[in-house]
Amino acid sequence: MIDVSSSIACPECGQLHRYQPIAQGKTAMCKRCGSVLYRNRKHMLESVLALTTAGLLLFFLSNLFPLLGLRAQGVEQDLLLFGASVAFWGQGYHLLAGLIVLNTIVFPLFELVSLMIISLTAKYGWKPGLAIFLFRWMREIKPWGMLEVFMLGILVSVVKLGDLATLIVGTAFWSFAGLILTMAAASSMLEPFVVWRMLGHCKERQHAVTT
């Protein structure tokens, strides 16, 4: 039997490798397909913690203040992040409203909170149960958090409305841009292989759990 505790398989192609610790700042790559296996980053957990703290602050700013305003003939209309899905709800497209709330509010918040709990657990050696659960679902949910796509949507809308009326760029627009940057930085900082190893080791001759 192969010793499972010291072997790792490439996440992309399944190629087996022997696990070796690498120096700080180095990257281990698959010998067959060239995908990244793991990196040894300096101050990884501290950076993730700092970035997610900043991210949470920006998240609340982005939700409390209007993103955009429109003024036409003395009437002003504001749009909150939440207002985008309220608009669909009001027109009877409840599924779409739900989808947008998930894409722009629920999933990004879930990712931020998960990143924070995962790195705190890894840093302070807390019981890993919750962090393992969150990390597992964060990976599934990540593509469905669409802040940067929404930002592109804002830019397209701004151009479309440009000649129609006076546009006001709201406070939340800037915190929203900051939130996208901090979240991208935080999730690219977190090295999945390293963190999974911190949360739990694969034991030698370990069997899959059957139910």
Add this chain to the structure above:
Amino acid sequence: MQSRHEPQTAREAGLLQCRTCGCLSHPPAQVSKRTIMRCPRCGARLHLHEHSNSIEITWALLIASALLYIPANTMPIMSVYMLGSGQPDTIISGVFHLLESGQWPLALVVFAASIVVPLLKLITLSFLLISIQRKSRWRQRDRLVLYKITEYVGRWSMVDVFVISILVGLVQFGNLARVEANAGSLSFAAVVVLTMFAARTLDEHLIWDISRKEEQH
């Protein structure tokens, strides 16, 4: 053959590789199609490749999204009412409006995200599925890159849905100017969601594994 060579992949070594956390584990002695196996570290579902139904599920999702692609492009996605008179917009007419107002870079972005990307996704995923089913060994690394790109760009198609939601939320000035959502937006969002699921259910390891099996014969 296996006695002379070290096993190359997790699958050849008879190991289960968790797709979530990467943990390797041994399958239990008896596995039927009914057995539910879970990763010992993270608890995610594990599948033996011969029991994987990834190809069937991906085909089902692809066919559903190909059908929905038709109403998504022919039905209006929103209507703009100016001074009482309304004008329904489809995805493609929205692109033309941007072109007419001289915003060609943006028109290009919307055209790429809303029309090219969903269509290319349908074509690439079908191509990948067919090449896997034909056990093709042709340019495996490039096909993996193609899969990665397809999986990554899919979410950007949502941009049109977001634009509709922002316009509907902002432009509510009664008779002066008003934007309403139309049913095409629902089919369009469904295409995006279904193709995203399709890209997720396609197991990209199948691109490599089949050729390994063939080489051993």
